[in-house]
Amino acid sequence: MLLSLASWVNGKPSEMISITDRGLSYGDGLFETIRVTNGRQTLDYLHWQRLLSGARRLGITLDVEQVWRESLLFLESSGVTEAVLKVIVTRGSGGRGYNAAGCGQASRIMSLHALPEYPKHYAIDGVNIRFCDLRIGQSSFAGLKHLNRLEQVIARSEWQGAAYAEGLLRDFEGRIIEGTMSNLFFIDHQEVIVTPSLVRNGVAGVCRQYIMEQARDWGMEVQEKDVFPDMLDKAREVFIANSVNGIWPVVSCDHRHWPVGDITRVIRDKVTGVLNA
Known part of the structure; x- marks a missing residue:
C-alpha cells in the first residue's frame, strides 16, 4: 500500500x-x-x-x-x-x-x-525468484541506500503477477549482486553461509548486516565473496533477506530448485523474533 x-x-x-x-x-x-x-x-x-x-x-x-x-x-x-x-x-x-x-x-x-501485504506462506514454504535482464554497473556509492533506485524500478518492471516474489540483479561481468529489494544468501556444501560481495555495487541491507553480525553467536560462519549463477547450482539452501519482510526461503530460480533447509529455518526464526518483538 x-x-x-x-x-x-x-x-x-x-x-x-x-x-x-x-x-x-x-x-x-x-x-x-x-x-x-x-x-x-x-x-x-x-x-x-x-x-x-x-x-x-x-x-x-x-x-x-x-x-x-x-x-x-x-x-x-x-x-x-x-x-x-x-x-x-x-x-x-x-x-x-x-x-x-x-x-x-x-x-x-x-x-x-502500512506493512506490505505479502502471503504469510512466503516465509514458511519459500518463494520462486528469477534473474532480471537488467544489469547493474559499478558504482562509487556501493553499499549506500541512496535515492537513485532507477535500476531497481526498471528491473522490477520486468515481471508482473505472483509467479515470482523477487528478481536477482547481476553486474555486467555476470556476478550476482542482490535482489531488487533484498539481499541474497546461500548455504554451500560445507554449511557456510555465503552472501555476494558489495564492494562494486548493491545495497548493504540492514537485515544482511544483522545476520553477518550475529552468525558467530548462532554457531554459523558467513563469507562475503563474488557469486556467479553456477555457484547456486551447488547450493544446499538459498534465502533472501529484507529488514521489513524478514527471511524468505528460496525454493526455485529458473531451472534450480532447493528445499527449505534447517539453517534457513533457524535464521528465519531468529530474524522474525527481532522484527516481531
Whole structure:
C-alpha cells in the first residue's frame, strides 16, 4: 500500500517539499525503510548507523541524533504501532545545477505506511525468484541506500503477477549482486553461509548486516565473496533477506530448485523474533 498514514517534513506535519530540493532534482540523498512493531523501530541501531555512514560518504551535513529524536516524536504523535517508517534525507535546496556549493540545510522527510501485504506462506514454504535482464554497473556509492533506485524500478518492471516474489540483479561481468529489494544468501556444501560481495555495487541491507553480525553467536560462519549463477547450482539452501519482510526461503530460480533447509529455518526464526518483538 502506497498511501501514507502520516508524514512530517523538517520536523513538522507536512506533505510538501520544495521543487528545488536536490533529492527531487538529482536523487541527492539517502533513505531508510524501518519496520515498526509495537510502536518500536526494529533493528534501529543498524538503520541509523547506515544513515550516518551514508551521509558522511556523500558529504551531507546531518545531525543524525536530531533526526532520530524527530522520528520518535513522529511515531508517538501518529499513534501508529505497526507500520513501515520511511526516512528520507536530502542535501536540501541550493547550489547551481550539479554544483552543490552553497546548499542549505539537509531536508528530513518522514512518512508512515502500512506493512506490505505479502502471503504469510512466503516465509514458511519459500518463494520462486528469477534473474532480471537488467544489469547493474559499478558504482562509487556501493553499499549506500541512496535515492537513485532507477535500476531497481526498471528491473522490477520486468515481471508482473505472483509467479515470482523477487528478481536477482547481476553486474555486467555476470556476478550476482542482490535482489531488487533484498539481499541474497546461500548455504554451500560445507554449511557456510555465503552472501555476494558489495564492494562494486548493491545495497548493504540492514537485515544482511544483522545476520553477518550475529552468525558467530548462532554457531554459523558467513563469507562475503563474488557469486556467479553456477555457484547456486551447488547450493544446499538459498534465502533472501529484507529488514521489513524478514527471511524468505528460496525454493526455485529458473531451472534450480532447493528445499527449505534447517539453517534457513533457524535464521528465519531468529530474524522474525527481532522484527516481531
